[in-house]
Amino acid sequence: MAFIPRAAFPALDSLPRSYYLGHHAAALSKIRSMVSQIDLIIECRDYRIPLTSRNPLFEETLKERERLVVYTKRDLGSDGTNGADRKRHTLLRHFHHPSPVLFCDHQSSHDIRQVLTYIKTIVKSRGSLTGSHLMVAGMPNVGKSSLLNALRSVSLHKGKAARTGAQPGITRKIGTSVKIIEPEDGGGGVYLLDTPGVFIPYVPDAEAMLKLALCGSVKDNIIPPFTLADYLLYHVNLKSPELYSQYHTPTNDVMELLDAVARKTGRLQKGGESDTEGAALWMVQRWRSGHLGRFLLDEVSEEALQRYNAEAAVQAPSSLSQMRKAGKEVIRNRARASRAASLD
């Protein structure tokens, strides 16, 4: 019988919906206090989740400033079908209008040069003699520090200035600006400020939380690995079960697949039992590094973007204040829990 993938993922209402940490709140308030001195904001968004990675807090904080949207990790969302990519890019450019949009793989000097060219055009039109100050902002682990390093490397041939890593929260504090373009034609240089990733205070739906976790915006201990692997399997099956054909025949049963993956990759516990949790984390890592299909988790079509805009217009004002309240409550509860633990 022909294999039929699941058409929808079950609603998991018990999943955590927050990952708003103290350093996120601190970073946001620092960003707010500095934003008026910034000439251009580079907002990074994960290419695999263009809609889900929108943080309403940034919309509110950055709305007065000129913004360039850079979709990072382009290489992980594109299967190389040029026509499909072009169509998607046109839709996303339209979606963000009037903010310009670029799509970027941090290892592609072509992509990085495009960002540099855009920055130079903006800077030139302003003609500042003292230099231009830019800030990079976005969700955790989206690739902000990698972008800063790549801009500096392509433009100035200099080594890493910011620490990067596969888990969220590597950048914890706002440091000092880093030069990315030398002064030219009597103008000042261009300096870029890295900022820590800021998560959404409260994620309204459980599937959005799964997407954010799969893309690495929250630490891997927040969502159970089996749930994350199951959600990944749901997407991979919609794309093509061929992607895991070396481990198993097409299946909707994640435990069956994880057992096979564990055995075939030698992930065994004492007594020969398969380490299915280890296999789940490994599968997720494989997808994150582009080895289990390169595709988006959000649907990007004209209809999907219209639906998204309509929903955002209805929800915006109340949901933002609810989010802020929920975020503060999360931080308060965490502080209470850690005080209680210290008394035990």
Ligand SMILES: Nc1nc2c(ncn2[C@@H]2O[C@H](COP(=O)(O)OP(=O)(O)OP(=O)(O)O)[C@@H](O)[C@H]2O)c(=O)[nH]1
């Ligand atoms: N494949 C691919 N990986 C990328 C790209 N950009 C960043 N990464 C990887 O994504 C991970 C996170 O990158 P960072 O630059 O540390 O992310 P960040 O946004 O600064 O993270 P925070 O410290 O949480 O704010 C690292 O493992 C990078 O190597 C990209 O364009 N393509």
